[in-house]
Amino acid sequence: MLLQTIILYVLIFLLSILILKTLFSFSSKHYKLPPSPFALPVVGHLHLLSPFMHHSFHMLSSRYGPLIHLRIGSVNCVVASSPEIAKELLKTNELTFSARKHTAAIDHLTYNSSFAFAPYGPYWKFIKKISTVELLGARTLGQFLPIRSQELQDFVKLLLEKSHAGERVNVTEELLKLANNVISQMMFSIKCSGTYGQAEETRRLVREVTEIFGEFNISDIIWFFKNVDLQGFRRRFMDIHKRYDSLLEKIISNREMVRTGKKKNGRRINGDVDDDEEVRDFLDILLDALENEKSEIQLTRDHIKAIILDFLTAATDTTAMAAEWALAELINNPNVLEKAQEEIDQVVGKSRLVQESDLPNLPYLQAIIKENFRLHPPIPMLARKSIEDCQIGKYTIPEGSLLFVNLWSIGRDPKVWSNPMKFNPERFLKPNESDGLETNIDVKGFSYQLLPFGTGRRGCPGINLAMQELPTTLAAMIQCFNWKVVNPEGVEIKGKDLVDMSERPGLTAPRAHDLVCVPLARCSPVS
Numbered sequence: 001m002l003l004q005t006i007i008l009y010v011l012i013f014l015l016s017i018l019i020l021k022t023l024f025s026f027s028s029k030h031y032k033l034p035p036s037p038f039a040l041p042v043v044g045h046l047h048l049l050s051p052f053m054h055h056s057f058h059m060l061s062s063r064y065g066p067l068i069h070l071r072i073g074s075v076n077c078v079v080a081s082s083p084e085i086a087k088e089l090l091k092t093n094e095l096t097f098s099a100r101k102h103t104a105a106i107d108h109l110t111y112n113s114s115f116a117f118a119p120y121g122p123y124w125k126f127i128k129k130i131s132t133v134e135l136l137g138a139r140t141l142g143q144f145l146p147i148r149s150q151e152l153q154d155f156v157k158l159l160l161e162k163s164h165a166g167e168r169v170n171v172t173e174e175l176l177k178l179a180n181n182v183i184s185q186m187m188f189s190i191k192c193s194g195t196y197g198q199a200e201e202t203r204r205l206v207r208e209v210t211e212i213f214g215e216f217n218i219s220d221i222i223w224f225f226k227n228v229d230l231q232g233f234r235r236r237f238m239d240i241h242k243r244y245d246s247l248l249e250k251i252i253s254n255r256e257m258v259r260t261g262k263k264k265n266g267r268r269i270n271g272d273v274d275d276d277e278e279v280r281d282f283l284d285i286l287l288d289a290l291e292n293e294k295s296e297i298q299l300t301r302d303h304i305k306a307i308i309l310d311f312l313t314a315a316t317d318t319t320a321m322a323a324e325w326a327l328a329e330l331i332n333n334p335n336v337l338e339k340a341q342e343e344i345d346q347v348v349g350k351s352r353l354v355q356e357s358d359l360p361n362l363p364y365l366q367a368i369i370k371e372n373f374r375l376h377p378p379i380p381m382l383a384r385k386s387i388e389d390c391q392i393g394k395y396t397i398p399e400g401s402l403l404f405v406n407l408w409s410i411g412r413d414p415k416v417w418s419n420p421m422k423f424n425p426e427r428f429l430k431p432n433e434s435d436g437l438e439t440n441i442d443v444k445g446f447s448y449q450l451l452p453f454g455t456g457r458r459g460c461p462g463i464n465l466a467m468q469e470l471p472t473t474l475a476a477m478i479q480c481f482n483w484k485v486v487n488p489e490g491v492e493i494k495g496k497d498l499v500d501m502s503e504r505p506g507l508t509a510p511r512a513h514d515l516v517c518v519p520l521a522r523c524s525p526v527s
Contacts, residue, residue, distance in 0.1 A: 031396045031398055032394060032395055032396055033069040033395060033396065033397075033398075034065070034067045034068050034069040034078060034392075034395045034397075035064040035065050035067075035068050035069065036064065036068060036069040036070060036071075037060060037063075037064065037068075037070075039071050042073070042222065043073060043222070044070065044071030044072055044073055044074075045070045045071055045072060046072050046073055046216075046221070048060065048070075049072070049216070051215070051505035052503060052505050053214075053216075053381070053404075053505075054380040054381050054406055054407075054408040054409065054509070055408075057079045057081070057381070057404060057406050057409065058081065058406060058408065058409040058412070060079070061079060061081035061406065061409060066080065066081045066082035066084075066085050067079070067080055067081075067082075067085050067392065067393075067395065068081075069395075072216070072221050073218070073220075073221030073222035074221060074222055075220075075221045075402060076398055076400065076401045076402070077401060077402040077403070077404060078397050078401055078402075078403050078404070079403075079404045079405075079406055080403065080404070080405045080406065081405075081406045081409040081410060081413070082410065082413070082415075082416070083410060083416060083447075083448035083449045084448070085392070086405045086410070086448045086451070087448040088392060089384075089390075089392065089403060089405065090382070090384070090405065090448070090451075090455050090456055091448075091455065091456060093390050093392075094456045094457065095120070095387075096386055096387060096388055096390045097384035097385065097386055097387075097390070097403050098119075098120035098384070098387065098457060098458065099119055099120065099384065099385040099386070099387050100116070100117045100118075100119075100383065100384060100385060100458070101117075101383050101384075101385050101402050102117060103213075103217060103220045104217060104219060104220055104233065104234065104237070105212045105213060105215075105217065105233060105236075105237040106213060108237050108238070108241055109209060109212075109213075109237055109240060109241050109244070109309065110306040110309060110310070111302035111303070111305055111306045112302075112306075113300070113302050113303045113305075113306035113307075114306045114307075114309070114310055115127040115128070115131070115306070115307050115310045116310045116314070120457065120458070122296070122297060123297055126296055126297040127297075127307060128461060130285060130286075130289065131282075131307075131311075131461050132461045134280075134282065134285045135186065135187075135282045135285065135311075136461055136462055136464060136465055138464070140186075141464060141465060141468065144185070144186050145356065147182065147185050147186070148182055148356070148468070148469060148472070149355070149356075151178055151181050151182050151185075152178070152353070152472060152473060152476055153353060153526045155174065155177075155178045155473070155476070156353060156476050156480055156525075156526050157526055158174065159174075159477075159480070159481060159519045160480070160519075160521055160524055160526070162518070162519055163481065163518070163519040163520060163521040164521070166518065167518065168486050168516050168517065168518045169516070169517060169518070169519060170514050170515070170516050171324060171327065171514075171515040171516065171517055172320070172324055172511070172514035172515050172516075173203075173514065175320040175321075175323050175324055175473070176203045176206075176316065176317070176320045177203070178320070178473065179315065179316045179317075179319040179320040179323075179469070180202060180203055180206070180312075180316045180320075182315075182469060183311060183312060183315035183316055184202070184312075185281070186281060186282060187281055187282040187283055187308060187311060187312070188251055188255065188281050188282070188283040188308075189281045189283075190251065201243070201247065202247065202312070203316070205240060205243060205244050205247070206312055206313050206316045206317050207317060208236075208240050209240060209244075209309065209313050210313055210317050210506050210507045210508045211505075211506040211507070212233070212236060212237055212240065212506075213506070213507040214505060214506035214507030214508065215233075215505070215506070217231060217233040218231060219231075219233065219234075244305075244309065245305065248305045248308060248309075249305075251283070252283070252287075252301070252304065252305070255283055255284070255287065256287070259284075259287065282308075282311070283304075283308070286299065286303075286304045286307060286308075287304070290303075290304060311462070314460065314462055315462055315465065315466075317378075317508055317510070318378035318379065318466075318508055319378075319466055319469055319470055321378055321508060321509075321510045321511075322372065322373070322376070322378050322452075322466075322470055323470055323473050323474050323477075324510075324511060324515055325372055325375075325376040325511065326368060326369065326372040326376075326474050327474065327477055327483070327515065328499040328501060328511065328515055329368075329371075329372060329375070329376075329423045329501075330368070330478065330483075331483050331485060331498055331499050331517075332423070332498060332499050332501070333423050336368065336423065336425060337478065337482075339364055340364055340365055340368060340475075340478045341478055341479065341522070343362055343363075343364045343365065344362065344365070344475055344478055344479045345479075347361045347362055348475075348479065350479075350522070350523035350525060351523075351525060352525050353476060353479070353480075353525040353526050354472060354475040354476055354479050355472070356468050356472050358475070359468070359471050359472065359475075362471070362475065363429065364425060364429070365471055365474070365475055365478070366428075366471065367425035367426065367427075367428040367429055368425045368474070369443075369467075369470065369471050369474070370425070370428045370441065370443060370450065371423060371424065371425040371427065371428060373411075373443060373450060373452040374411040374417070374449075374450055375411055375412070375423065376509065377407040377408055377411065377451075377452045377509070378452060378508055378509070379407070379452075379507065379508055379509075380406070380407055380408035380508075380509045381404045381405060381406050381407060381408065382403075382404070382405040382407060382451065382454055383402065383403065383404055384402070384403040384405075384458070385400065385401070385402055385403065386398070386399055386400060386401045386403065387399065405451070407451055407452070408509065410448075410449060411449075411450070416449050417449070428441060443463070443467070444463065445459045453466070479522070479523065479525070480519075480521060480522055480523055480524070480525065481519040481520055481521060481522060482519075482520040482522060483517045483518075483519060483520065484517060484518040484519075484520055485498040485499055485516075485517050486516060486517065486518055492518075499515065500512065500513055
């Protein structure tokens, strides 16, 4: 009984300290913060947030304005929901917001060595240079074009087989396989559904990582519970890390054995290519840097695993998800699908499969991609962290605050977009073909109404790969097929809005339910 009383008094004491810390956290500097809803002691505004954070932020911003302050547990946050404020934060004050948020899950799963979450500094600059030049540069993307083309042909062949048999296809899963096979071959010359037979586990790990990165862990946001695993997060990310580490260790060890064999046989593995004139994949590039004692940054094995995780998750889940959202919108908007088919028929025809070289001649397809990014940005919010105090107008954003730029909200703002809830690719065409309100907008990070790949120094380095792979994949699905939506029992769904467009929470914003369709062949341009 005495022990219980002591524990109760200790808890009351600590809770009182926490409340006082919360109430007077800014008293010493007298910050003038952006508008904010009423906050509760301890939890702050946590009670106002749903698992779909971008939805919750959107509702709060519609009430309190395009720049708001929130306190989520012990963490101070600001949310920007307009292009003008996004530009001021991400461009004018880019260096101030050059850091990224960290959580226990992020730190552990990325071996504390992530490129995506690394502070802006020598390590980040080094990895950015080798990734953009060696893996994602124009020369390397050109060298890997045959792989992307072959994977797309295999994808279309599978769909044609299902079409001829009248069978349904889980399009969600097949798009994940396609994206995963492309990036896996570019990174370590492995087709995940082939040699190692680990495709399903790889895709599952990618999905689990993006989910847990996007969830709130009470232990991360309320300092009192820092070492208490209330929600089982630690158990979850430890399990994910164990499985991922085992997968990567096998791939890296096998590659090291191959490299050792080449060295024993006197074959060169450093430099541009080896003696067989093979295209070096990213794993070889990283292992070269690991073994190079004169490298400007001395990489470790954990660095390599973390970088592979960065690129696997970024190039698998988001690419597949964007293609799936776009196809779902086309199915729900058959007039748009018909216009896209007409454009591809005129430019490409039906006797050959659409190619990446056709993309500049398909403006309506490009408009569909932009419209899809507007309504369904692969990552709905850009997250940054301030490294110093920042003045935005009459408000001060304190050092260490998390910044969320709500791309999902900006894409639905009627002050920015005409009729924002309508899927209308025409808005991105030339002025004489639309109302002219949203023309001349690109996705490269210069138009703050549309930032699917971010902007500035911390913009996505994979934009060139994504804007080759994604439009070509979608174009092939448009060119070769119509789509019949079916329920789990295989019965066709008819009527308006055939595809459920609800979301699932996470770092990304995937559809809540897998897209299952029966493909109906329009043409068979592959043999």
